[in-house]
């Protein structure tokens with residue numbers, strides 16, 4: 619009799635857990651948490667890693683890259699992913715410390731991601747973001763981040779000489795944002811309330827964001 623009571627309690631607990639797991643918000647958060655578990659498995663590895671092998675040759679790096687792709691892609695063959703229609707376009711620096719899936723807590727490709735050194739907007743990026751808006755994007759997020767190598771280069775005389783195109787883009791960043799906002803389709807959609815363009819600064823260490831007040 620006592621055993622039966624515990625079986626019922628266990629059954630109720632399992633049913634409650636299953637019910638909670640069916641809640642979309644719970645599934646979303648758990649998916650993000652599992653991605654983080656993946657990072658936890660790999661982050662501390664130094665042996666199986668391209669970055670920390672100072673004496674590794676370019677050919678070895680290439681071979682390793684191809685091997686890792688083959689493994690990862692074979693998983694995707696087995697578990698095909700869903701495709702989404704992005705409503706958000708993000709412009710983010712190419713800095714490898716920033717992970718856009720972690721930044722958004724979302725791995726479902728709900729975002730168009732444009733990555734450039736220093737989060738600069740060149741003519742091509744302006745066109746790409748405009749095209750993304752034409753394809754249905756409702757929010758464009760232009761980001762910068764702390765400890766940015768491109769912004770540091772723009773402040774260093776030797777680097778300014780060595781990377782003139784990059785530092786010019788960093789210098790002109792605010793002006794180029796204004797030009798993007800003034801593009802006819804972009805300006806019209808903003809005026810009609812069909813598009814938001816936001817500027818954020820990413821904390822590189824924590825990936826928290828705050829409004830970019832320049």
Ligand SMILES: [Zn+2]
Nearest residue numbers: 711713766767
């Ligand atoms: Zn950067």
